[in-house]
Structure formats: C-alpha cells, structure tokens
Amino acid sequence: MALTLQDKLVVAISSRALFDFEEENRLFDPGDPQAYMQLQLERLDVPARPGVAFSLVKKLLAFNEPGHQRVEVVMLSRNDPVSGMRVFRSTRAAQVALERGVFTQGRAPFAYLRPLGAHLFLSANDKDVAQALRLGYPAAHVFTESAQASDANPGELRIAFDGDAVLFSDEAERVYQAEGLASFLRHETDKAAQPLPDGPFKPLLAALHRLQRAGAAGMRIRTALVTARSAPAHERAIQTLMSWNIAVDEAMFLGGLEKGPFLREFEPDFFFDDQTGHVTSAARHVPAGHVSSGIANPAA
Numbered sequence: 001m002a003l004t005l006q007d008k009l010v011v012a013i014s015s016r017a018l019f020d021f022e023e024e025n026r027l028f029d030p031g032d033p034q035a036y037m038q039l040q041l042e043r044l045d046v047p048a049r050p051g052v053a054f055s056l057v058k059k060l061l062a063f064n065e066p067g068h069q070r071v072e073v074v075m076l077s078r079n080d081p082v083s084g085m086r087v088f089r090s091t092r093a094a095q096v097a098l099e100r101g102v103f104t105q106g107r108a109p110f111a112y113l114r115p116l117g118a119h120l121f122l123s124a125n126d127k128d129v130a131q132a133l134r135l136g137y138p139a140a141h142v143f144t145e146s147a148q149a150s151d152a153n154p155g156e157l158r159i160a161f162d163g164d165a166v167l168f169s170d171e172a173e174r175v176y177q178a179e180g181l182a183s184f185l186r187h188e189t190d191k192a193a194q195p196l197p198d199g200p201f202k203p204l205l206a207a208l209h210r211l212q213r214a215g216a217a218g219m220r221i222r223t224a225l226v227t228a229r230s231a232p233a234h235e236r237a238i239q240t241l242m243s244w245n246i247a248v249d250e251a252m253f254l255g256g257l258e259k260g261p262f263l264r265e266f267e268p269d270f271f272f273d274d275q276t277g278h279v280t281s282a283a284r285h286v287p288a289g290h291v292s293s294g295i296a297n298p299a300a
Helices: 034-042 054-061 081-093 110-116 126-134 171-179 181-190 202-214 234-243 260-266 276-283
Strands: 009-013 071-077 100-103 120-123 139-142 156-161 220-227 250-253 270-273 288-290
Touching: 009 054, 009 110, 009 202, 034 081, 054 071, 054 156, 071 081, 071 110, 081 100, 110 126, 120 126, 126 139, 156 260, 171 181, 181 234, 202 220, 220 234, 220 260, 234 250, 250 260, 260 276, 270 276, 276 288
Parallel strands: 009 071, 009 120, 071 100, 120 139, 156 220, 156 270, 220 250, 270 288
Antiparallel strands: 139 288
C-alpha cells in the first residue's frame, strides 16, 4: 500500500521561510542563476541560519513521537536540486526532521500543494502565495525581515490569527470599507447570531485543533484571535468559533489599536494577517506573514 499524508497536518514551506537565505538571494538572477547556484554549492557544508518560520516548524515537528507521526513538513522551493542539498544538510544540522522536498529550479511550485494536501503554505514569494490562496490553500507571504520567535515557551506552539479575511470571510470587512464603521457595527450586531462564512485559514485552525486533541507528551498549542474588531462586533466572531466547535485560548478585540505591542506580549511563533500594515507592525516583534485575501487585497 502506498504511503499517504492524509492523516497528518501537512505544512509546505519554502527554503527562505525556513532558513535565512537573504544574503544568497541578493545574488539571485532569474535570467542567470549560475552565480547563486555556485554560492550554494560552495556553502554546502555551512548550515544556514534559522529563518522566520523556523520556530514554528521545529515546534510542529515536536508533536511527532515514535509510532505517532502527526505532522509532516515538506520543503516546496523554487531552488535548484543542488541548492536543495544544502537545505537538507541545514535541516539535519539543526535537528529538524524533514524528509521530503520538491525543488523546481525557478518554476512556480504551488501546484504541488494539491498532491501534498497541504494545510499551510509559507513562502517568501508573494506571487506563489497568492496563487496558493486562489487554489484554496491557507498560505502566507513570510516577511523575512520579521523578528525571530521568542524561546521562552519551548513546550508550547503559539499561533495568532487575524479574524476577517483570515479565519473568517471578508463579508463584514466589505461593509466597513464601503459604508464605514457605524454601518459595520450595525451589520455585525444585527447578524451576531449568524456565523461568518469560512475564511482561508479556517482549515489550518481546524487542523491545529485536531492536533491539540491528539495530544503529545510535552507539547501543547496556544492560539489567539487578534482583531481590530471591538464590542459589540466581537460577539459575531465568538459565535462563529462556537459554531465550528473550535475554541481559541485568547481573543484580543483591539478596536483599531496597533497589534504589534499586543503580539509582543503573546509571543507567537507566527502571526497571520490580511493587511500589510498590521503585518509590518507585528514583524517588528514576532514572526509574521501576509495573507493576500479579501477586499484589503484587491489584486487577490
């Protein structure tokens, strides 16, 4: 019988999201990649430094135990196969148990999300992320300039999500953009008992919920909803989560306050938001990624 990843939480990640390849990337020329490839070959035995999503990946893989492989992380990269050797040698040096990878040498890799059945795609290439979202996969453009995750919570994976256009659809955000705050609050108060439609990251939250329930010795998950909503619009967000039978550990209804300082205190291993301003604010303190979905991202 063929192996399958069907019963696992599957994360596909690019090499620049997992490792700090920014110095090498500055040398990359799509028209002539030879200089980049040569540099990677010369550094084959030099372990790459951890990148923005390193802590997230390391903690996810810590949920695996002998006989219980609950998480699969797959390298999905525009790198060439030779550069892929350095990636795998770097994972081995960092004691990150990656076994599978797809290296496309410049070709867009997002189509391989389908056979992987990915619950999350993280990449430093915003165009690949946008295409993945169009195909229906949770995906985020990793801000490679983000701060590294705190090492204060080694036994706890912490993930923070924005609400509208991330966990939920952008239905309410469209009302806000078109008619203003008063209409938005009225709309959400009138529909407080009606769950919001699913957003692109609902499948990831559901997969994390299943992973938490499966249990793993020494590891747990802590989630947070970090949203610009305020009372009374908070109620519809909570009612939506209740309708999914999924609870978050913390909810921050900030009413337009800057999110970065609050995320600094929560110390997530990653934060997802659809608005670049919020991602930029967050990235000064924590690992962060942009979800190019909803009305705030018209090109999406």
